[in-house]
Amino acid sequence: MGTDNFQFTGARKYTNDEITVYWKPSACVHASYCYRELIEVFDPGRRPWVDMKGAPTAEIIRVVNLCPTEALTWKWNDEEKNKNVTPDQTNHINFKRPELATQSGTDEPENPVSVKIMPDGPVVISGNFIFEYSGNRKEFREGLLSLCRCGASHQMPFCDGHHRKIGFEDK
Amino acid sequence: MEQGKKEKTSALIKVIEGGPLEIKGNFILNDLKRDITETPAEVYLCRCGKSSEMPFCDGSHKKF
Structure with missing residues (x-):
């Protein structure tokens, strides 16, 4: 798959001699893996x-x-080199194109929903599930949902990244 | 959304207003900080940040 025409709106590009990293803010759910693992790059x-x-x-x-x-x-x-990338490179643009907004959730309904408690961060839910909030409003969801655990979000019940600003420590 | 999928899903994520997050059904809970992976039938997760039994609700939100 060629990558020549790779482009999408709202993304920023960062590059070194070897690779280009794309950052699409609107897709971020503040799961926080990037800066927890590598603050030297992602700060x-x-x-x-x-x-x-x-x-x-x-x-x-x-x-x-x-x-x-x-x-x-x-x-x-x-x-x-992009022609020979294997799927274990999960976030290579061949496998996860930002403009397609692909979901990490699976279509297999028998699979359990994944509920991940992020250290000092949100709870990230992925899969197929019923989401109920604001009274009795129920909706079927598939994909990824990031919910506030620190109490400081301005977009409740969703995470908006404020856990980092208030220095939330999940003890 | 396709009707068929609605019937097959077996987990409910419910935001309780002024309270915790209720999760029940078929799910895997993975706490990355405490390195816990389990499959309980039901959990109530803290949403206020004040619990002393993280990640679970201990009722602390009522004090605030």
Whole structure:
């Protein structure tokens, strides 16, 4: 699959000699893997918040692949190398294209829903489930949902990243 | 949304106003900080940040 025409709206690009990392803020659910694993590169308190000089390329790729959404994706700058990428590189743009907004949830309804408690962060729910909030409103959801656990979100019940600003520690 | 999927899903995520997050059904709870993975039938997760039994609700939200 070629990557020549890869483009989407609302994304920023960060590059080093070897790879380009794409950041799509609207897709972020604040799961916080990136800055927990590699604050040297991904520092939400810094501008620009991504510093591609902060770690070796292999380490940046490892952490981008941890992002559970399409908020962070990457590709090789050498287009030839992009042709040989394997699916274990979960966030390579061949497998997770931001413009497609693919979901990490599975279509297999028998699979249990995943409920992940992020350290000092939100609870990230993925799969197929019924979501009920604001009184008795019930909706069927599939995909990813990130809910506030710190009590400080301005977009309750959803996480908006405020846990980091208030220094939430989940003891 | 397809009707068939609605019938097959078996987990409910419910936000209780002014209270915890209720989760029941077929789910896996994975607490990355405490390194716990379990499959309880039902949990109530703290949403106020004040619980002393994290990640679970201990009723502390009522004091605030």
